[in-house]
Amino acid sequence: MNLVNLESVSHAYGPKPLLHDVSLGVEAGERIGVVGRNGGGKTTLMSLIAGDAKPDSGRVTHTRGLRVGFLSQRDDLDPDRTVRELVLGGRAEHEWAGDQGVRELLGSLIGDLDLDARASELSGGERRRTALARLLIDEHDLIMLDEPTNHLDIEAIAWLAAHLAARKSALVVVTHDRWFLDAVSTRTWEVVDGRVERYEGGYAAYVLAKAERARIAQASEERRQNLMRKEIAWLRRGPPARTSKPKFRIEAAQALIANEPPPRESVELVKFATARLGRTVYDLEDVTLHAGGPGSGPLVLDRTTWQFGPGDRIGLIGVNGSGKSSVLRLLADTVQPDSGRVVRGKTVRMAHLSQELAELDPTRRVLETIEDVRKYIQVGKKEWTASQLLERLGFKGDAQWKVIGDLSGGERRRLQLLRLLMDDPNVLLLDEPTNDLDIETLNELEDLLDGWPGTLILVSHDRYFLERVTDRSVALLGDGRLSLLPGGVDEYLQRRAAGAALTARVGSAVPAERVAAEAPAQPAGMSAKEERELRKELNRLERQLDRLSDKEAKLHAAMAEAASDYARLGSLDAELRDLLSQKDSIEAEWLEVADSLGD
Template sequence: MAHLLGAEALHLDFPTKTVFDSVSLGINAGDRIGIVGRNGDGKSSLMAMLAGRLVPHSGRVTVRGGVTIGVLDQADTLDHDDIVSAAVVGDGPEHEWARDAKVRDVVNGLLSDVPWDGRLGTLSGGQRRRVALARLLAGDHDVLALDEPTNHLDVEAITWLAEHLKRRWSAGAGGLMVVTHDRWFLDEVCTLTWEVHDRIVEPFEGGYAAYILQRVERDRQAASIEAKRQNLARKELAWLRRGAPARTAKPKFRIDAANALIENEPEVRDATTLQSLAVSRLGKDVVDILDVDVSYGDHQVLSEVVWRIAPGERTGILGVNGAGKSTLLGLIDGTVTPTAGRVKRGKTVKVATLTQRMDELDEHLEDPVRTVISRLRTSYTIGTGSKAAELTPGQLLERMGFSAVQLSTPVKDLSGGQQRRLQLLLILLDQPNVLILDEPTNDLDTDMLAAIEDLLDSWAGTLIVVSHDRYFLERVTDQQYGILDRRLRHLPGGVDEYLRLRRAQPSTGGPGRSGGQSGSDGGVSAGGLSGAELRAAQKKLTSLERRMDKLSSQIERRRTALADHDQTDFAGLAQEMDGIRALESEQESLEEEWLEVSEHL
């Protein structure tokens, strides 16, 4: 395996701390490396040194002769006056770049909605980010160094990028370094993981799931590792093993000891208890969106939306940028008025929204963290049932990664990730019973995302999440909906089904992209089925959808009825929950059958 570049005894100091102390490592052809670690521990600095963008204070980086390195920075370095086409493929004639399949793929995958002849200064931040990524990927490089490449990308673009990187080089060729907090992306693309911590770089085999497995085993063997990180990793590992066993089975290392740690690990959420608590807090009615249309002038955003949100429901919302996700959230929290139809809210509903902005912190910018928290509740209950525990605001802050020193830090001097965590804590301490999270993972590292997921696991209420972070979305929600063609559609198959439906839609047509396909080939229809087979499959699909809708209504009615049940009648409550679980099991079977039929179609 050819050596591409290496580092020997790298040492790096910042004014307030030593970042790296004698780090030695290398990258070989075929390596696909994910770099993880806490914010501030040096992930971007490590990659910048290896890419030649940052000079270490001692040690050296050597690059094999002829090896080229392409870098995607977090910062926007594009010229405002440049034209999109020139920035991506240069000033040459179109036929020169259009005959390159790789360049066409990049342009279609990232820039289908970007004006090809537009000036960069007129684009949004997300569009400029995609132009920068497209310019890098359109070139030929032996090594790619990507710093947060999934920022500003939606689920579709992230999926496309993962597939592109997997097929960009042949096996055993090229090298990839990527710093990202997107754990799904790490798992999908990377074959090695470097964890940056405590001035060192620790290598692990495999992607994110494999890294978590090995980290649990490492922590088990090293008793001095702090218990908090180990417990969070164990809980996340238990979820990974149940949800994606194929991923954790790939690495070539012994996992028996790690599996023994989670043998008796419970489900990440006590769904029964949380459901009961949610019903008691919210009552029968949460938010009903009934035949709602929303238009802005002549532009219709949502059409005929029907959604009855249940107590304790945990739902993820998917949709391309501009599809209407923010408008849908506005219907729930009352900031958007429907053009047609109506929205009905329960009397006890208290909605709180974690927005992409940080408006909640504006009035506290000059105050120390400790002072801000002390103005709110004196305690917060974490966990449910026998595992419930009362935490002081200080203990809750510590759980969310704030050190004793940071408690005295003014809010304005906190990092973006720290402000994001404080914003969530302020919202939770206000005790809402409906929580909306709009892109909550911005500025958070993987360990802190795990801590927030752990906190949400014990939160009893209705949760609505909009996020391009697929791992987070699947981890904290139990079902997903997609906004497609201005309508809200339930997705029994989750994110994978959403991506299939999006691929089936006609293309929007960008540079080098053809329109959607139409028609069929001879007498054969979708999936190679004959006309009769297609009609039979569509009829079965419709029947399954009706049965699934009927079951959903039954489940909703029985959940709502729990509010009127004697809350001291534990045996009766348990019996009711057994009945609900039986219906949910039947619903899952129907959804699997629906997916099988959909696959044929």
């Protein structure tokens, strides 16, 4: 049954036509990801489907009584209302506190945020979480989300994907987060040149289908096809595609990549990087660092020793506020450690893209500001002009002669990134470089970085981009250390889930091994043998909890993958409830043993 129908819909924004003669529908339970260039009409399409805008021509119809939940990009919150009023409305405390679903939603999105804080006091990320919680706390037939992952960290994005996959509502989502698209969508709509092209499956299936269509049509744009083949090679060789089986044949698409090399020639790039940088890039020696300066703010690094070498491509992961940007500023020499030292290689030419947009002369033109830095640059084996690179990152034709004062935030970010690359650095520190970039521009940026020889340290909540352009992941887990993650983002989420589960149940209990080291005195009235037995039991229970937490994380991931298989979802949900019951029982045992020991 169709919940919403669009019949021959056309709409323009001023003189620019965005949609022309579009006919489509949203079925009950359908999960649709919407992609396309910035400014191409995605948000307009969402507003028309939701009924917030009227088409210039054509008709939009809703089924009677349709309940639509629409999250726009603006987070339109009453500044005088509290988080409690915005999210919980008139619900009595006993009503929402007794609802496990509401408690989980508040814990995952609101977290430690003060429920009595006013909207006017919230940061951008806190406003986004509040708006999401306000929407998701209610039941809807159709949920529509416009860039829901903005300001969310990797952990919150993973939770949101699993939550949406477990709901029965239909879903239409606009996002540039390609991992999220694969996790939640079973169909993809591409808004392009006033049309809406439809594909089966999530982002991975969309890329394959688009390549198949291009092959059949014998597209003449050779560079765009090369880009597409490289993207497919990554998808097929990278993490498993989280998508349902597409209905089109993929043999032809697979033939495109049969002889396609990996996206990056890693050995060659490391060789080039070593020639440019030597052996030393950054050596951290016994470094202690606080986020707010010496002794001020959260502890980020505690007597940490670490080495960043030539050609390293590292993704730095952590929750918001864990200190990722502080580590980049430490490497960029804009903040100093509390103690220890940072050794920088003598040949390091560093470029740092921070989250703050540096000032550019608003009267200058785009091309002029790039050519001021350099007119040509060598990337890999190819030389590019400033104009060619601008075109690759979305400044085509007359856009290169726009005045900087007329650029959007996303365009300014692209411009600043390009200025950094044109300065020919051999070390790149990138803090959220994907903000405000559409998928096509992200593909171009990834391809550009594939041929860039140097050391790259990246902070990004865009999981797809992070896994695509880096080779290793390192996490800040709140323990003052940099932790290598051989399993990448999946391992990070599992470790976070395991830690959060134990912390949530037993508060700030100190691990048994540390208690034994710091307080060796045995509890009164207990023999040394009895204490040893209890310590062994405590360790056994903690190992069981770790294993169950790993299983819980895998179950959540499986539920996200089985988004459209309701029978499978029901089975997984029953399995999850059984697992949580086991955890409750074991945690009760843990508390009893810890209490006996006086821990």
